[in-house]
Amino acid sequence: MAAELSRRQWLALAAGAGSALSLPAGWAQSAQRPVQRLITVGGAVTEVVYALGAQSLLVATDTTSLYPEAANRTPKVGYLRQLSAEGLLSLRPDAIVGAAEAGPAIVLEQVRAAGVRVELIAADHSFAEVLRKVQTVGRITGREGQAQTLATQLKAQWAQVQSTVAQAQRKPKALFILSHSGAPLVAGRGTAAHALLSLAGAQNVVQQFEGYRPLTAEAMAAAAPDVLVNSTQGIEALGGVDAFWRRPELALTPAFARKALVMMEASQLLGFGPRLPEAVSQLHSQMLKATA
Incomplete structure (x- = not known):
């Protein structure tokens, strides 16, 4: 099983150096399976996971994930811009979801090459960005219903705030x-x-x-x-x-x-x-x- 691959095999596979290594059967389709082991990189993404009640899936977060308080007690993979393939792959994640600035890019490509699903959420510093985070996390964690409920609540709050600002x-x-x-x-x-x-x-x-x-x-x-x-x-x-x-x-x-x-x-x-x-x-x- 994928979980039984050694750390050295993981890194060789991720770097493309271990061409003789073969992926476990069905590993290429792992991105289509329900996520069981999730890493988030980016405090806002981690907040959404907790807001949707999906925190039991978290195996680690990055050092910018400080809210809610429980996020401080999760294992940390380092700063979101300075990730390492070894550190990420050692936790055997099914998926990594992060902010757009997560990286370095070469590290995330190595992780993808190892068969881990990686999704980064585009940032434009808008309320729409918040909704994209909610939708993406909801889809990946299988909490689409909860995500829709949260999005509806946030839209109502946003409309009220924008009305107040406009006045x-x-x-x-x-x-x-x-x-x-x-x-x-x-x-x-x-x-x-x-x-x-x-x-x-x-x-x-x-x-x-x-x-x-x-x-x-x-x-x-x-x-x-x-x-x-x-x-x-x-x-x-x-x-x-x-x-x-x-x-x-x-x-x-x-x-x-x-x-x-x-x-x-x-x-x-x-x-x-x-x-x-x-x-x-x-x-x-x-x-x-x-x-x-």
């Missing part, structure tokens, strides 16, 4: 700072943070570039954000709220005068998972309150 009289000028490690960066166009600010009814003051970049004190002053947004993990990495406000470049912003800072847990804030309606609602109300 707001102000669009705060916001700046998202990413500071989980290294020097703080600010979020430009094309990022999850940019999309989140827009969905929550704010104007991202950084429009001149895409991605995340350092922002000089002069540019910070010119951007003139009314409110700053960061994750709770990012603030902790900078030494806490007091240390954050001691950064000299922040003193040049309108946000500094009123200490207008909104913090939320990173996986909820940027995960684009089933908590997105709640995240947008909280961010919207907190930004309005901080800039009142």
